[in-house]
Amino acid sequence: MKPYLAQAKTEIxxxxxxxxxxxxxxxxxxxxxxxxxxxxxxxxxSTAKSATEFLVPGTMTLAIMATGMVSTSIATxxxxxxxxxxxxxxxxxxxxxxxxxKITSILVxxxxxxxxxxxxxxxxxxxxxGNWGLFVVSxxxxxxxxxxxxxxxxxxxxxxxxxxAANGIYLILLFIGGIIMPISSLPGALETFARLLPAAAxxxxxxxxxxxxxxxxxxxxxxxxxxxxxxxxxxxxxxRWEQ
Amino acid sequence: MTTIEVNDLYIAYGEKIAVAGISFQADSSExxxxxxxxxxxxxxxxxxxxxxxxxxRGIIRVLGLDPYKDLPKLAPSIGVMLQDxxxxxxxxPLQALRLFHGYYRDPLDIDQLIQLVNLQGALRTPxxxxxxGEKQRLSLALAIIGQPEVVFLDEPTAGIDPEGRLAVREVIxxxxxxxxxxxxxxxELDEAERLSDRIIILDRGTIVAEGTPEQLMTASRGDSIxxxxxxxxxxxxxxxxxGASVAEDRAGEYTISAEATPERIAKLTSYLASKNIAIGDIxxxxxxxxxxxxxxxxxxxxxxxxxKPARExxxxxxx
Numbered sequence: 001m002k003p004y005l006a007q008a009k010t011e012i013x014x015x016x017x018x019x020x021x022x023x024x025x026x027x028x029x030x031x032x033x034x035x036x037x038x039x040x041x042x043x044x045x046s047t048a049k050s051a052t053e054f055l056v057p058g059t060m061t062l063a064i065m066a067t068g069m070v071s072t073s074i075a076t077x078x079x080x081x082x083x084x085x086x087x088x089x090x091x092x093x094x095x096x097x098x099x100x101x102k103i104t105s106i107l108v109x110x111x112x113x114x115x116x117x118x119x120x121x122x123x124x125x126x127x128x129x130g131n132w133g134l135f136v137v138s139x140x141x142x143x144x145x146x147x148x149x150x151x152x153x154x155x156x157x158x159x160x161x162x163x164x165a166a167n168g169i170y171l172i173l174l175f176i177g178g179i180i181m182p183i184s185s186l187p188g189a190l191e192t193f194a195r196l197l198p199a200a201a202x203x204x205x206x207x208x209x210x211x212x213x214x215x216x217x218x219x220x221x222x223x224x225x226x227x228x229x230x231x232x233x234x235x236x237x238x239x240r241w242e243q
Numbered sequence: 244m245t246t247i248e249v250n251d252l253y254i255a256y257g258e259k260i261a262v263a264g265i266s267f268q269a270d271s272s273e274x275x276x277x278x279x280x281x282x283x284x285x286x287x288x289x290x291x292x293x294x295x296x297x298x299x300r301g302i303i304r305v306l307g308l309d310p311y312k313d314l315p316k317l318a319p320s321i322g323v324m325l326q327d328x329x330x331x332x333x334x335x336p337l338q339a340l341r342l343f344h345g346y347y348r349d350p351l352d353i354d355q356l357i358q359l360v361n362l363q364g365a366l367r368t369p370x371x372x373x374x375x376g377e378k379q380r381l382s383l384a385l386a387i388i389g390q391p392e393v394v395f396l397d398e399p400t401a402g403i404d405p406e407g408r409l410a411v412r413e414v415i416x417x418x419x420x421x422x423x424x425x426x427x428x429x430x431e432l433d434e435a436e437r438l439s440d441r442i443i444i445l446d447r448g449t450i451v452a453e454g455t456p457e458q459l460m461t462a463s464r465g466d467s468i469x470x471x472x473x474x475x476x477x478x479x480x481x482x483x484x485x486g487a488s489v490a491e492d493r494a495g496e497y498t499i500s501a502e503a504t505p506e507r508i509a510k511l512t513s514y515l516a517s518k519n520i521a522i523g524d525i526x527x528x529x530x531x532x533x534x535x536x537x538x539x540x541x542x543x544x545x546x547x548x549x550x551k552p553a554r555e556x557x558x559x560x561x562x
Contacts, residue, residue: 006345014333079331087329090293091346092319092389 004097011105015071016112024170025066026113029059032180033117037124045182047212052126056117057206058179063113064139065173065199067106068146069153070166076102076154077162081243089241106147110139129213138205138216141224145198148231155239178203195219198227244307246271246393246424247292253300254287254448261287263448264301269441271392274415274425276435278532279445280542285428286326286397288445292426293323293395305393319348322391324382326398332371336362336381339370340388347389359417360384360410376404383407383414394418396427400434412438432532442532446540459535468499468508471523472515485510495523503527 015021036042037051048054079085088098118126149169153162173179176186177199183191194200201223205216247269254262262284269275277285291298294310294317303310308317330339340357344350357363360380365373373381379402386394399411415438418425429435435442436456444452444459452459474494482489487501501507508525515522536542 002348003346006342009345010334010338010342013338014331018333082330082332083325083328084331086295087323087325087385089295090314090318090321090323091343092315092348093346094315094318 003091003093004101007093007098007101008104011101012108014075015067015105015109021071021074024070024167025063025109026116029063029066029113029117030120032062032174033059033120034124036180042181043185045184045207049212050125050127052121052124053129053211054182054207055180056121056126056128057209057211058203059117060114060139060206060210061142061177061199061203062174062179063117064110064142064202065146065177066170067109067113068143069150070170071109072102072106072147072150073153073162073166074159076151077157077159080154080241081159083242085241103147106143110143114139128210130209130211131213132210134209134216135206138202138209138224141228142198142202142205144229145224145227145231148227148233148235149198152231152235152238155235155241158243173197173199176200178207195223198223198231201227245269245304246273246306247275247426248304249288249292249301250303251301252288252291252298252303254284254291254296255299261448262291262298265443265445265448265450266301267443267450267453269424269426271422271424272419274419274427274438274440276439276442277426277428277445278430278432278435278442278536279428280430280540282447283445284448285445289395289397289426289428293321294318319389320392322386322389322394324386324394324396324399326401328378329382330370330378330385333369335367335369336373336377336384337366339381339385343385343388349390350388351390353388356384356388359414361406374404375402376407379403380407380410383410387414387418391423393424393426396425398428398430400429400431408434432536436532444536444539446542451539452535456532460532466502467528468501468503468511468525469528470497470499470511470525471495472497472520476520481511481514484514498528 033055037055040051044051044054076085085098089095150166153165157165175181176183176190176194177197178194179199183194183200186194201220204220205224208214208216245268247267249268250266251264252262252266253264254260261282265288267275277288279285287296290296292303292305292310294305294314297311305317306320310317334342336357340353344353357366360383362377362380362384365377368377370378370381379399383396383399386396396411400408403411411434415425427438439456441453441455442459443450472495474491476491476497478489478491485499485501485507487499487507489497489499491497499507499511508527511525512522
């Protein structure tokens with residue numbers, strides 16, 4: 001227990017003190033939320049009565065994706081290429097406790113991010129409608145999926161490649177993840193493709209659980225469950241501890 | 244129970260055989276050094292004993308445990324200094340020490356450890372901006388923070404600063420007095436000679452010599468007299484004159500395999516004078532570990548060609 005606590009404390013501290021990482025995990029989601037709520041520069045879903053109803057769930061999706069996938073892949077990739085993971089292998093920490101500490105750190109950072117976005121959303125006039133229980137379930141499923149993708153990258157790619165790839169995927173999903181504009185405004189084939197990726201399912205689920213209410217569609221549940229189970233499994237199978 | 248027991252260790256990477264069936268032991272309060280040239284199999288051997296890799300064949304026991312299978316059980320009792328890195332680049336020495344302090348049941352006091360490895364001046368500098376010597380000293384501190392019974396030092400003095408060299412010596416002395424078993428690899432003959440109780444010389448995956456530093460040095464050529472003179476001297480006549488065997492190592496470089504007594508040197512010089520042969524230099528030489536090493540492996544120990552795998556050198560450049 002003591003090694004796990006020491007590791008979790010350090011992971012959280014590192015995650016919350018790195019400038020580049022904070023830009024992606026908190027800075028960009030906040031800028032997108034404030035900017036698009038005030039300017040209404042992009043289309044909103046026809047079901048939305050206000051911009052924040054759509055953009056708060058959207059930017060929370062972006063935040064979860066940033067921590068689960070971008071930060072995790074880059075940080076763990078660096079640890080792998082610098083021999084940190086190797087070095088930890090012969091300490092009493094052990095791999096299960098290391099993984100548990102990483103998950104703890106991801107969840108703590110997400111709570112901070114979501115709290116910041118919720119407060120800003122409320123200031124911008126957001127009135128959450130829906131079911132917070134579904135919000136929590138969706139967020140956890142999506143975190144597992146994104147963290148799985150992040151660890152898959154961290155365990156198989158070189159650290160310089162990871163930085164480019166993770167930020168690239170972040171940018172693509174920002175546009176086709178139902179985050180800044182509804183996927184229904186995408187061309188037909190791209191919309192179908194977007195539904196297969198993990199971001200759109202989460203933004204759709206959050207839109208219903210804390211945006212406008214209503215039921216989360218089946219495709220979104222299926223998508224989140226498949227990514228939540230599949231990505232960590234593939235990551236675990238392919239993870240190489242030493243570069 | 245012997246602290247470290249290695250029996251018929253055999254390590255192959257695909258077709259390539261890194262270690263070809265070696266056996267050795269090390270006990271508590273003992274410093275065992277594995278010395279060897281490029282690609283001799285030193286790191287492969289140590290990393291197998293540390294539990295990082297499963298040997299292709301053979302049995303390894305550390306404190307009675309199989310390090311690969313029982314690593315979680317063994318980890319609290321061992322301390323490891325890797326050849327390179329192992330610290331998160333943004334982490335400061337203080338953060339790293341506090342983190343590792345949290346891993347162990349009965350860790351050393353952080354302040355004392357900082358004094359011991361002399362890191363007071365760099366406590367809040369991120370790891371990536373530390374000098375090579377500071378990195379090595381931090382890595383050494385982290386290897387001993389958990390009060391281990393067995394310590395592994397892979398090239399502890401490679402690229403180290405003078406302070407670090409002293410810290411390594413001090414730490415090893417300290418550990419030995421506490422009964423710790425130390426397995427070390429090095430390229431540096433001086434360090435091996437100074438610090439080891441026993442040395443294993445490894446070449447191309449096999450042990451070519453083993454013993455205390457003194458045993459190894461007497462086993463080789465013993466004391467000798469070296470001198471330089473024009474090439475192609477008549478050796479048999481010289482041998483007769485001085486009563487010891489003489490060899491021409493390289494053109495114009497000669498070694499007399501005998502103790503450098505004043506009489507013998509006088510005989511040598513008077514013989515050369517009688518033949519009117521110019522003499523370059525003359526010196527009494529004790530055989531060093533370097534000679535032993537050269538005699539056994541046909542290689543010199545060049546610190547510039549250390550056996551870092553290419554990938555590690557690559558990741559070094561990124562910093």
